[in-house]
Amino acid sequence: MAIREFRLERFLAEREFRAPYVLGASDCETMSVQELLSLEPGSEDDLLRLRLGYVEPAGSPSLREAIAGLYSGVSPHEVITFNGASEGIMAFMNTALRPGDHVIVQFPAYQSLYEVARSVGCDVTFWKMDEEKGWSPDLGALQDLVRPTTKVLVINSPHNPTGYQFPERDFRALARFAGDRGIIVFSDEVYRFLEHRADDRLPAMVDLPGAHVSLGDVSKAHGLAGLRTGWIATHDCDLLGRLAGYKDYSTICNSAPGEFLAEIALRHPGKIVARNLEIVRRNIRLLDDFFATWSNLFSWIHPRAGSTAFPRLRAGIDAEEFCTDLLRSAGVLLVPGTVFEHDDAHFRLGYGRLDMPEALERLEGYLRVRFG
Numbered sequence: 321m322a323i324r325e326f327r328l329e330r331f332l333a334e335r336e337f338r339a340p341y342v343l344g345a346s347d348c349e350t351m352s353v354q355e356l357l358s359l360e361p362g363s364e365d366d367l368l369r370l371r372l373g374y375v376e377p378a379g380s381p382s383l384r385e386a387i388a389g390l391y392s393g394v395s396p397h398e399v400i401t402f403n404g405a406s407e408g409i410m411a412f413m414n415t416a417l418r419p420g421d422h423v424i425v426q427f428p429a430y431q432s433l434y435e436v437a438r439s440v441g442c443d444v445t446f447w448k449m450d451e452e453k454g455w456s457p458d459l460g461a462l463q464d465l466v467r468p469t470t471k472v473l474v475i476n477s478p479h480n481p482t483g484y485q486f487p488e489r490d491f492r493a494l495a496r497f498a499g500d501r502g503i504i505v506f507s508d509e510v511y512r513f514l515e516h517r518a519d520d521r522l523p524a525m526v527d528l529p530g531a532h533v534s535l536g537d538v539s540k541a542h543g544l545a546g547l548r549t550g551w552i553a554t555h556d557c558d559l560l561g562r563l564a565g566y567k568d569y570s571t572i573c574n575s576a577p578g579e580f581l582a583e584i585a586l587r588h589p590g591k592i593v594a595r596n597l598e599i600v601r602r603n604i605r606l607l608d609d610f611f612a613t614w615s616n617l618f619s620w621i622h623p624r625a626g627s628t629a630f631p632r633l634r635a636g637i638d639a640e641e642f643c644t645d646l647l648r649s650a651g652v653l654l655v656p657g658t659v660f661e662h663d664d665a666h667f668r669l670g671y672g673r674l675d676m677p678e679a680l681e682r683l684e685g686y687l688r689v690r691f692g
Contacts, residue, residue: 323439326431331659339647341679344655346480346628348514348543348596348672356544356581359588370580377573378564379551386586387551390536392527394553400563401579403571405510405537405550406432411570412506412533412552413437415562421471426457428481428630428662433474433508443469451632454621455484459493472504477522478511481660481668482630483623485515491522499530506533510550511626513541513593514672516601520624526553533559540627541593542585543672549574549582596672600627603671610680617691627672630657632665639667650686652679 336342357363378384379401388396402408409432417423419441425434427446434444445465449455462473475494477486486494498505507525515521526534537550552563567573585592604623611620611631619632633639639656646652657666670676 324435326435327659327661328431328655331655335647335653339653340651341675341682342653342673343670343676343679343683344643344653344668345670345673346668347540347545347670348627349599349674350543350546351592353581356584359591360584363584367577367580370576372576375573375576375579377567379574380579380583383549383579383583383586384551386583387536387553390586390589391524391534391553394524394526394555398526398555398557398560399551399553400560400567401549401551401574402567403550403574404539404545404548405508405535407567407570408535408537408550408552409433409508410436411563411566412535412559413440415566416504416506416533416559417442417471420469422467422469423472423474424462424465424470425474426476426479428657428660429474429476430480430508431661433476433506437472437474442471447473449479449482449484451621455479455482455630459490459497462494462497466501466503470501470503472506473498474506474508475525476508476511478514478624478626480511480626481628481655481666482621483626483628485520485625486522488522491525492528495525495528495530495532498532504531504533506535508535510535510537511540511628512536513589514597514600514627515625516597516604516623524553526555531556531559538582538585540672541596542589543592543596544582544585547575547578547582547585549578596627599674599676600672603676606677606680607669607671610684614684614687617687627670629669629671630666631669633667638664640664643667645690646683646686649689650682652682652686 384396384399413436421442423437524534525532533554539545623629643654643656655668
């Protein structure tokens with residue numbers, strides 16, 4: 321497979337684990353194995369007795385049952401697990417698409433949501449989000465992008481990196497629009513459950529009419545990226561079979577300890593997600609104050625959901641140079657928009673971690689020195 325370098329992942333791999341403060345992270349606060357096991361008395365002994373052989377390729381029945389419980393109309397046999405959402409993206413793009421297919425992708429986007437389709441030989445068109453309209457993409461413009469060969473529409477809501485969330489009316493309209501044209505909606509929902517207002521939570525795309533697909537994992541809202549447990553939920557039995565066939569060639573099955581721990585997390589989503597939502601909401605208030613203070617330097621669109629935002633530098637300051645100097649001078653890592661192949665004015669900022677207030681203080685100290 322010929323595929324371009326994954327710019328975001330290479331950028332983070334070279335910096336994330338050496339930076340004192342990672343202010344550009346997309347995930348929420350994590351927890352220790354001990355903290356997770358404490359949610360279920362007796363689970364520590366169960367973990368110690370866990371056999372470390374192969375697990376079912378599609379995921380253990382109990383894990384798939386827990387995942388199915390996140391949806392309103394999905395059964396466990398309509399779920400297949402992967403080693404993180406990233407493998408799910410790879411599997412879907414390599415099984416649902418063929419050379420010459422046309423794919424429409426909401427943009428900016430996590431690079432694998434369009435790059436893998438390109439590597440398959442698909443023609444990719446970006447459905448661009450409009451910053452002047454709060455990052456809302458134009459539903460009218462979408463109709464003009466559709467071709468006879470359009471096979472898949474890729475969306476992400478809550479959105480990385482902007483924090484945009486589709487209004488429910490528009491989300492349902494997308495499902496109908498695609499379904500009427502025989503287009504599959506591949507809905508990246510890894511930030512689902514991080515809606516800043518409970519009323520903004522959308523139904524899962526798989527729960528709406530049409531042969532649509534929902535992608536999820538425990539990396540973002542649960543903060544458990546190290547478990548590498550993601551999944552796809554769909555009612556399309558043929559697609560599930562092809563996804564399973566792909567996994568036979570990639571990872572065969574997930575990690576047994578990872579599945580065990582992910583299952584505990586999914587049985588207690590209220591406690592874990594509620595904690596991270598509290599962190600997110602507290603940090604957002606700090607960011608509102610910060611960007612009001614520094615409005616001469618930044619343009620800030622308050623995100624509606626998720627754990628990331630995409631502020632813009634004013635006055636022609638290059639984001640890549642700004643982020644490089646900030647890391648070197650203050651030890652704070654932000655992610656420039658160039659890494660998202662967007663522009664050199666925006667940067668991704670994450671606000672799902674407990675140390676964000678301290679990182680923000682470091683950033684503010686840097687700004688005082690550099691810009692006065």
